[in-house]
Amino acid sequence: MGLKIEYLLTKQQCVLYKLGHITEVESAVLMKDPKQHLVVPILDLQRLTVVSALGRGATGVVFLVVNEESSESLALKVILRDSIEKKRNGNDDQYKRVWFEQQALMCVKHPLLPRLRGVLSTDKVVGYAIDYCPGQDLNSLRNKQTERMFSDHLIRFYAAEMVLALEYLHNLGIAYRDLKPENIMIQDNGHIMLVDFDLSTKLTPKTPKASPPPTTTTLTKPDKTKRRRSLLQRCCDSGISPEESVVAVTKPESCGNSNSFVGTEEYVAPEMILGIGHDFSIDWWSLGIVLYEMLYGVTPFKGTNRKNTFYRVLTEPARLVGEATLLRDLISKLLEKDPVKRIGVEKIKGHDFFRGIDWDLVLTISRPPYIPSQLLDHGSEGKGGIKEIDVELFVQRIFQTTVECGKNQVDDEDTTNEYNGDKNVNKGVWVNGLDNNPCQTNIFSVF
Template structure:
């Protein structure tokens, strides 16, 4: 498979004892992120408990390998890796503006103006186009993974759910028109068990383990169930195979959320959310505008008809935009204010161990305490996204 990313650069080794630890920026099933300082700059250090990575070692190594190859202003640079007897980790650029979700909470009623949406949407399109041209499907676009750099520009982070597909070039048709590569022996009942298992489990879709992180070069689509449930595309839920088009769906969800302050398909539980994604059109309240039209085309349930990158960049919403100048804009809509950070007495290894222990305990309790109404019973999803009895 052709890979257009440059060869990985040699990554320096970090010494945990040589870092100043300020605070924990985020935590979850995929690791704990700390704000640290090396000899020269502040960094975001992602740390993972060693004993937890055996089953997802491919994901961890894939993310590190991808990070080491990025050469783009909207993507992080890996500044070093560390390993102790108990944890492994790596450091990337620290974004003092935190994430897009945090910025959304600062907006009036949690909604952005159209002009601000246009700027951030353009940067997200540029970032996704860069990934797709390298043959990488992001598969986890959501506000929590969109960081705001010191200069006000965006930065995409978290690539452990990403996967490789044959790179797309501008001369190719929309990738959604490629033929689905899938095992013809997969039956409807097997798909039911896959779908109902995801609905019944105590884990989120983004925690589900992909059977393979990287596809063979002959594969043009992936059949893995990955993503975050409110942002996941219909073809991921139905298991009919997915490709680069899933990222444009997720972009539509993000733009909808920026405009309306909420995601378009959120239900009371996972089953209802998936049902809405598969069957309900987005509720685009208000007069017809270029932004609402773009969102509607991004949230096209049929990936064969969903707007692609050429259609997006040529859409009226971006009329008059100089795409080559976007990442060089000197005054983006929001410039983070520098903060004074105090050093904290944090035992990183102990802290990470406690977080993973708590997360796994909560997961086990959630799985065993699922209520009956949250379960999918005697139903499956057909190729048209319909729930059927069997």
């Protein structure tokens, strides 16, 4: 057991392992990706000290753990094996998302993005780990500010890092699609880290080739010739009158866009709600929402329910209350409802709000505005954490209860944009223990 053996897994073996079908692998075995020259440790659940449950997302529970061999703190996402296999057999996309997230973690190499620090597999669960961020998320940091709002200079720093992280992902052909404060973590060095790639997707970057003229979808004139009813028509059937809206949205170019309907409702862009296809500009809309929330403490289009929120996204302008400033001007350009007219990365970086920023030096800042405490809070459990709790049972009980109450679901990769009433879209809840109520809505989710 003390001897470390290194395996060079074939492509087929890697696929089987990541899908959770290879279980007889010792913790000392390393998995290597020949293309990326990565060596990813295989973690042993029995050699991890569980400090606390950090939170949960749509697919799994995230634990703060300490690797007994290296003494490193890690954020470990644990997913039920049955949920992946059942979804896979049912032609659902959840297992694809788990697969894509691991692939994304293996290919990204950027100081503002997570590293894959290890994978694990048992008969009941699969999981993977990234570096733990002791500063928690951007919402947690916002709640520590005066009146729970950031100053312009703080927003400038974190906005610049978000721009750099998204630009890097877009250059890899990855649309992030779930930018929100809960997914923007604060690392131990004070810089941000974008986490949670299970709603991300691979798109073909736009090329300078000539393309057909873009078509325009107008909310007041839905295309009745389509075989499938659009999401807008279903909204209208639910009480939203098309006569109340005059917003026109230009359909993105057909090259390299997606028709998926995913995300968190307060951050979802108009083109995703309309189901006309979306490209990388969807992330710039979400950036505008995040900056608005950092400035005002609330999101701009939150309604009384999901349907009302979507209606406001489609029809109402963002109310930028206060004197005209460079930040408000940038936010207005990011929250342009027409994705073709929305500001892109080059104009974002060249905007006067970022005047004076040397983009090549942002990541080298040694003293960011906020440096979190380096001490782990083990709570009442002490240094030993809560290792006596059965992680497999913990996750199983939470997700079985979730299924029973029918809450906390994430919309599937649905090209028909099936409108499911007031179903939550990727809502996270706190994990307070085995008896927590997963039906409770909360803004915290990681991974």
